[in-house]
Amino acid sequence: MKKLTCDVCHKDITTAVNGRTYYHVAHIDICEDCHDKMEAELKPVIRTKQPFSYEWYERLERDTLAKAVARGRW
Numbered sequence: 001m002k003k004l005t006c007d008v009c010h011k012d013i014t015t016a017v018n019g020r021t022y023y024h025v026a027h028i029d030i031c032e033d034c035h036d037k038m039e040a041e042l043k044p045v046i047r048t049k050q051p052f053s054y055e056w057y058e059r060l061e062r063d064t065l066a067k068a069v070a071r072g073r074w
Contacts, residue, residue: 006031
């Protein structure tokens with residue numbers, strides 16, 4: 001069995017169910033708590049973007065995750 005850890009907070013993910021207890025975003029595995037924190041951080045930024053673009057959103061998501069991984073926290 002493969003051991004899975006969150007790339008941001010480095011916690012072990014014991015019951016790994018993709019899309020439920022961990023998320024694989026831009027080749028980074030994040031736990032549910034970190035995913036919720038990421039969504040909370042991005043929500044105000046996304047609401048101000050007019051017109052909305054999926055390319056812009058994916059780039060924003062990747063950049064935000066890269067910063068969080070570098071810091072080791074949110």
